[in-house]
Amino acid sequence: MDRLRSLLTKNELQGFTVVELMITLVIGSFISAGILLALTSQNQSYIVQGQVAEMQQNLRGGILLIQKEMRLAGYDPEGAGCSGFTSATPTSAVFDMDSDRDGTCETYTYSYIQGTREIQRIFSDPANPSTASTSIVADNIDGVEFLYILGDGTPETTTPSNPADVEAVRITLLSRAKQPDRHFTNSTNYFPASCPQPASPALPDDSCVAGTVWDFDGVVDNKNSFDDNYRRRLLFSMVQCRNLKLGI
Ligand SMILES: [Ca+2]
Numbered sequence: 001m002d003r004l005r006s007l008l009t010k011n012e013l014q015g016f017t018v019v020e021l022m023i024t025l026v027i028g029s030f031i032s033a034g035i036l037l038a039l040t041s042q043n044q045s046y047i048v049q050g051q052v053a054e055m056q057q058n059l060r061g062g063i064l065l066i067q068k069e070m071r072l073a074g075y076d077p078e079g080a081g082c083s084g085f086t087s088a089t090p091t092s093a094v095f096d097m098d099s100d101r102d103g104t105c106e107t108y109t110y111s112y113i114q115g116t117r118e119i120q121r122i123f124s125d126p127a128n129p130s131t132a133s134t135s136i137v138a139d140n141i142d143g144v145e146f147l148y149i150l151g152d153g154t155p156e157t158t159t160p161s162n163p164a165d166v167e168a169v170r171i172t173l174l175s176r177a178k179q180p181d182r183h184f185t186n187s188t189n190y191f192p193a194s195c196p197q198p199a200s201p202a203l204p205d206d207s208c209v210a211g212t213v214w215d216f217d218g219v220v221d222n223k224n225s226f227d228d229n230y231r232r233r234l235l236f237s238m239v240q241c242r243n244l245k246l247g248i
């Protein structure tokens with residue numbers, strides 16, 4: 001045994017030195033920090049993907065129903081006297097049709113409720129009062145605009161004097177994520193279809209949204225951003241009403 005012991009160095013008998021232990025600890029810390037960073041980054045990526053998917057689903061669900069019904073405005077196979085659009089404002093549209101062909105026009109109302117940031121749908125059918133309903137078709141909506149294209153040749157407008165002239169509608173929707181993300185600041189300027197913007201590098205012209213639901217900061221200052229921590233998606237859509245005059 002003495003012979004074997006003599007063959008071993010002093011350090012080998014004592015195990016690791018303090019320096020070796022410290023190096024090991026430092027290397028271990030770096031590896032742990034790297035793993036933690038990768039996991040945090042991956043988790044953040046999942047959160048972003050989830051928020052984007054949620055907003056797109058919300059937007060898609062709302063716009064598809066509006067498009068489907070608005071496209072049939074004025075449908076009147078039995079000559080019930082349906083007139084298409086009966087009210088048209090920047091944030092609400094009322095139209096009728098006889099979709100069940102019973103000779104009576106049903107009325108559809110889509111309107112933006114700014115206070116709750118929802119799009120509301122109201123349905124009523126005088127021939128079947130029990131089917132009347134009020135529902136929310138999209139929530140977490142920061143902006144809605146209906147821009148109407150008229151059959152009388154006048155420029156498109158959000159406030160047509162005669163709703164019966166409406167033949168197509170440009171819809172702009174701005175959807176917001178349900179949850180904020182403290183790692184993200186949203187400084188994007190958002191504008192609806194009625195407010196086209198000059199090409200970069202010119203500053204945004206926010207005078208055209210002053211006083212509307214799209215005026216996000218309440219002041220004309222060449223910007224129209226929220227500067228908060230919510231992600232958003234802006235969607236432009238065009239609905240051509242088949243049963244009204246345009247293209248027929
Ligand atoms: Ca009907």
Ligand SMILES: [Ca+2]
Nearest residue numbers: 206219221223
């Ligand atoms: Ca502004």
